[in-house]
Amino acid sequence: MNWITNYVRPRINSIFSRREVPENLWSKCDECGTMLFHRELRDNQNVCTNCGHHMAITPRERFAAMFDGSVFNEIDVPEPIHDPLQFRDQKKYPDRMKAAQKKTGERDAMLVAEGEIGALPIVAAAQDFSFMGGSMGMYVGNAIIAGAERAVATGKPFVLFSAAGGARMQEGILSLMQMPRTTVAVEMVKEAGLPYVVVLTHPTTGGVTASYAMLGDVHISEPNALIGFAGARVIEQTIREKLPEGFQRAEYLLDHGMLDRVTPRTEMREELITILRMLMNQPPAIKGNLPAPEAPEAAPVAEAAVTAPEAEPKP
Amino acid sequence: MHYLEFEKPLAEIEGKAEELRAMGVANEEMDVDKEARALDKKASELLRELYTDLTPWRKCLVARHPDRPHCKDYIEALFTEYTPLAGDRNFADDHAVMGGLARFNDEPVVVIGQEKGSDTKSRIERNFGMARPEGYRKAIRLMDLADRFNIPVITLVDTPGAYPGKGAEERGQSEAIARSTEKCLKIGVPLVSVVIGEGGSGGAVAFATANKLAMLEHSVYSVISPEGCASILWKDAEKMREAAEALRLTAQDLKELGVADRIIREPVGGAQRDREAAIEAVGKAIAGMLDPLRKKDRDALIKQRRDKFLKLGARGLAA
Ligand SMILES: [Zn+2]
Numbered sequence: 001m002n003w004i005t006n007y008v009r010p011r012i013n014s015i016f017s018r019r020e021v022p023e024n025l026w027s028k029c030d031e032c033g034t035m036l037f038h039r040e041l042r043d044n045q046n047v048c049t050n051c052g053h054h055m056a057i058t059p060r061e062r063f064a065a066m067f068d069g070s071v072f073n074e075i076d077v078p079e080p081i082h083d084p085l086q087f088r089d090q091k092k093y094p095d096r097m098k099a100a101q102k103k104t105g106e107r108d109a110m111l112v113a114e115g116e117i118g119a120l121p122i123v124a125a126a127q128d129f130s131f132m133g134g135s136m137g138m139y140v141g142n143a144i145i146a147g148a149e150r151a152v153a154t155g156k157p158f159v160l161f162s163a164a165g166g167a168r169m170q171e172g173i174l175s176l177m178q179m180p181r182t183t184v185a186v187e188m189v190k191e192a193g194l195p196y197v198v199v200l201t202h203p204t205t206g207g208v209t210a211s212y213a214m215l216g217d218v219h220i221s222e223p224n225a226l227i228g229f230a231g232a233r234v235i236e237q238t239i240r241e242k243l244p245e246g247f248q249r250a251e252y253l254l255d256h257g258m259l260d261r262v263t264p265r266t267e268m269r270e271e272l273i274t275i276l277r278m279l280m281n282q283p284p285a286i287k288g289n290l291p292a293p294e295a296p297e298a299a300p301v302a303e304a305a306v307t308a309p310e311a312e313p314k315p
Numbered sequence: 316m317h318y319l320e321f322e323k324p325l326a327e328i329e330g331k332a333e334e335l336r337a338m339g340v341a342n343e344e345m346d347v348d349k350e351a352r353a354l355d356k357k358a359s360e361l362l363r364e365l366y367t368d369l370t371p372w373r374k375c376l377v378a379r380h381p382d383r384p385h386c387k388d389y390i391e392a393l394f395t396e397y398t399p400l401a402g403d404r405n406f407a408d409d410h411a412v413m414g415g416l417a418r419f420n421d422e423p424v425v426v427i428g429q430e431k432g433s434d435t436k437s438r439i440e441r442n443f444g445m446a447r448p449e450g451y452r453k454a455i456r457l458m459d460l461a462d463r464f465n466i467p468v469i470t471l472v473d474t475p476g477a478y479p480g481k482g483a484e485e486r487g488q489s490e491a492i493a494r495s496t497e498k499c500l501k502i503g504v505p506l507v508s509v510v511i512g513e514g515g516s517g518g519a520v521a522f523a524t525a526n527k528l529a530m531l532e533h534s535v536y537s538v539i540s541p542e543g544c545a546s547i548l549w550k551d552a553e554k555m556r557e558a559a560e561a562l563r564l565t566a567q568d569l570k571e572l573g574v575a576d577r578i579i580r581e582p583v584g585g586a587q588r589d590r591e592a593a594i595e596a597v598g599k600a601i602a603g604m605l606d607p608l609r610k611k612d613r614d615a616l617i618k619q620r621r622d623k624f625l626k627l628g629a630r631g632l633a634a
Binding site for chain 1: 477478479480481483484485486487488489490492493494496497499500501516517520521524536537538539544547548549557558561562563564568569572574621624625627628629
């Protein structure tokens with residue numbers, strides 16, 4: 001039990017005593033079971049304040065927490081042809097799409113935006129696991145291409161947050177073709193001499209890992225994120241043995257040389273600022289992380305650029 | 316001859332003809348010839364009938380047919396001076412991937428392909444054509460070699476997919492596939508590819524990201540196996556026929572979607588019925604794709620490849 005349950009809860013209960021307490025005011029941590037007050041959880045970017053477990057976060061919430069002043073401009077993503085294969089399994093693909101759009105309020109599984117972090121302009125793309133498992137289809141491909149083109153046109157670094165079970169089966173071979181397609185996009189950014197940083201979040205598997213998610217200049221992952229090509233169950237069935245503890249988790253991949261760093265979400269923004277400023281040959285960020293003054297003549301601050309989280313405007 | 320499930324009626328007729336002929340050899344006074352020939356005719360009619368309009372699932376079975384010519388057969392028949400080059404220089408040599416220098420119509424090329432093996436021993440040695448990271452890294456190394464000496468690359472695709480193993484994951488299966496795809500896109504020499512059997516997901520993309528892609532008439536290329544798709548979307552692996560239908564994985568569908576550039580006709584009854592004819596047709600298709608590319612310079616080759624993939628998906632299938 002933490003202080004929220006002991007202290008805040010009774011108060012909240014009294015406020016809402018005449019009505020039922022809306023369930024969504026509280027979330028239970030999937031990992032430790034602690035009941036977490038929603039605003040607190042949101043302010044901590046959906047990281048459990050009790051055990052540090054990283055829960056899913058939508059691209060919009062992530063961008064709001066990452067960009068200076070929560071200000072970002074969405075980059076327009078060209079709409080692909082709908083249901084190119086007229087795919088139907090037990091449901092029709094357009095029906096699955098509509099349901100996912102209704103659930104998330106988004107057009108598809110990726111959001112692309114530009115804005116500043118620590119006064120450094122960047123382009124960012126974030127995959128939305130809550131939209132059909134974040135699956136990579138034509139739209140996600142278009143989103144990555146749009147982001148890469150914008151980064152190249154404006155000379156900004158490209159930061160991509162991956163989260164997907166893999167390719168979108170309902171688009172068949174066209175989803176598979178997003179592997180080479182997004183690789184072309186990544187190449188454009190690299191050839192322009194701009195950083196391409198991948199932040200792998202839970203889960204990143206299948207064709208997504210085997211294309212743009214593993215082609216970064218720098219690979220950072222959130223703690224305990226599942227990252228791999230094949231599913232653990234398929235592997236166990238194939239090799240007929242149990243997989244070791246922590247297999248395909250971020251820390252395991254770090255040990256096996258596939259990642260540069262494992263960084264908590266709450267420290268990600270500062271870390272991206274630090275890394276990107278160096279890669280972009282910029283002076284260290286100004287402490288306090290306000291938009292840079294016209295002529296930053298002040299002596300560089302010795303310690304790494306950080307912002308006290310309290311100083312950050314919250315959405 | 317290995318018969319597929321849907322070929323059972325054919326197996327019966329062909330079996331009868333064979334039996335009859337064997338009887339004829341044993342008893343010289345018996346005249347079986349006429350009857351046997353009638354059976355032959357019936358069999359060949361049935362074969363033609365079975366192979367016109369194969370369902371997508373049946374195409375999957377044909378694409379996986381153990382008697383189909385495999386990578387090794389194509390390399391032996393179509394190339395001269397084949398000089399295998401081994402290893403990824405990091406960890407191992409992956410026997411699921413064949414590759415090396417060779418001559419194609421007397422011109423030097425680098426040929427790379429997945430080999431499934433042809434009997435129990437070789438299948439195990441080749442890991443059923445499922446490459447580990449070392450296989451993709453070997454391919455990357457060979458593509459670099461080709462690029463450095465301005466030699467075209469020919470890839471032959473035939474894999475159920477990348478190997479789902481513990482070590483494969485630990486050594487970066489995803490990264491290896493991603494880098495191989497990236498290498499395909501980067502090299503400044505012609506890259507032509509043929510799906511000769513199964514184009515299994517990312518494991519195939521890593522080889523097939525080519526200037527020109529041909530597919531054998533009954534080959535398939537898919538984001539996931541029909542069985543895998545069925546177990547996820549239908550929650551029933553036995554719905555693979557429906558999944559194969561929905562996935563649009565046939566050479567014909569891929570040609571319409573612009574993923575495949577050409578389809579190579581197979582002999583009646585599939586490549587396994589007349590291996591030489593199938594191999595010869597593949598050779599002709601490779602030459603047909605490669606020759607025009609030889610005239611292009613490095614930048615044009617890279618640009619053509621990139622544009623092809625950037626534009627992919629602009630059209631769907633006609634309703
Ligand atoms: Zn917790």
